[in-house]
Amino acid sequence: MSSYFDCNTKLYFFSYRYYDDSIPNDVTKVSNFSIQLMKEAQYHLGTVPLICNQVPYHLNDRSIENQILPFAEENWITIMGYSPFGFAPHIHKFGMKGFPEVGSIERNILNTIGDKYGKTAYQVALNWVLRQQGLVTIPKAANKEHIVDNLNALGWELEKEDIDQIENHFPL
Numbered sequence: 824m825s826s827y828f829d830c831n832t833k834l835y836f837f838s839y840r841y842y843d844d845s846i847p848n849d850v851t852k853v854s855n856f857s858i859q860l861m862k863e864a865q866y867h868l869g870t871v872p873l874i875c876n877q878v879p880y881h882l883n884d885r886s887i888e889n890q891i892l893p894f895a896e897e898n899w900i901t902i903m904g905y906s907p908f909g910f911a912p913h914i915h916k917f918g919m920k921g922f923p924e925v926g927s928i929e930r931n932i933l934n935t936i937g938d939k940y941g942k943t944a945y946q947v948a949l950n951w952v953l954r955q956q957g958l959v960t961i962p963k964a965a966n967k968e969h970i971v972d973n974l975n976a977l978g979w980e981l982e983k984e985d986i987d988q989i990e991n992h993f994p995l
Contacts, residue, residue, distance in 0.1 A: 849871045849872075850871065850872055850873075850874045851864065851868055851871055851872065851873045851874065852873075852874060852875040852876075852877065853873065853875070853876045853877070854876070854877045854878075855876075855877070855878055855879075856876050856878075857891070858890055858891060858894045861873060861876060861894065861895075861898070861900065865898070872899075873898070873900055874899075874900060874901060875900065875901045875902075875903055876891070876895060876900055876901075876902055876903070877902075877903040877904075877905055878891065878902060878903070878904060878905070879904065879905055879906050879910075880902070880904030880905070880906075880907065880952060880955075880958065880960070881904070881906055881907050881908060881909045881922075881948070881952065882909065882922075882923070882929070882948055882951065882952075882989070882993040883909050883920035883921075883993060884906075884909070884920070885990075885993065885994075885995050886995070887902065887904075888955075888995060889995065892955060892957070892958065895957060896956060896957045900957075901957060901958070901959060902955075902957060902958045902959070903958075903959050903960070903961060904952055904955075904958055904959070904960040904961075905960070905961050907948065907949055907952045907960040907961070907962050908921070908922045908945060908948060908949070908962065908963070909921035909922045922944075922945070922948070923944070928992065929992050929993065930944055932988060932989065932992050933947045933948060933989070936981070936985045936988065936989070939985070940979060940981075942975065942976070942979075943972065943975075945972060945976075946972065946973075946975050946976040947976075947981070947985075947989075948976075949962060949973060949976035950976045950977070950979065950980070950981055951981060951986065951989055953976065953977070954980070954981065954986065
């Protein structure tokens with residue numbers, strides 16, 4: 824049995840059974856949990872491990888870096904960063920940012936860095952997200968071309984100076 828918590832509904836559960844013997848049958852994943860909520864979940868779960876917290880993480884939302892990521896790493900909790908390219912344009916009215924627009928300073932920086940590696944701005948951003956230890960991401964892939972583009976964000980590393988430049992233009 825697996826349990827799922829969501830902070831929007833506080834304690835919403837659903838259960839399912841894994842059919843792979845290599846995966847423990849009792850694990851818990853949470854979504855959008857703060858450190859306090861993860862601690863509460865761990866306390867109430869007892870011996871059932873909390874294995875994943877799914878949270879937004881992208882260039883314009885790095886809020887998990889100072890507290891949630893270190894806590895998760897210390898407690899063997901994988902962070903699953905969703906929306907690695909930011910939020911869709913219709914979400915902007917709620918103050919959530921999307922991917923830098925063509926012609927913006929931020930997009931030009933990503934393009935320049937991408938040119939250095941033969942990559943797109945999106946591949947640079949996805950590679951930047953995946954540089955974090957203990958973090959996986961779930962980029963949207965609406966078609967085969969998206970899948971190939973996303974895969975091209977793998978197999979290479981940004982140099983420190985490029986990471987620094989990105990982080991200076993997309994501050995915490």
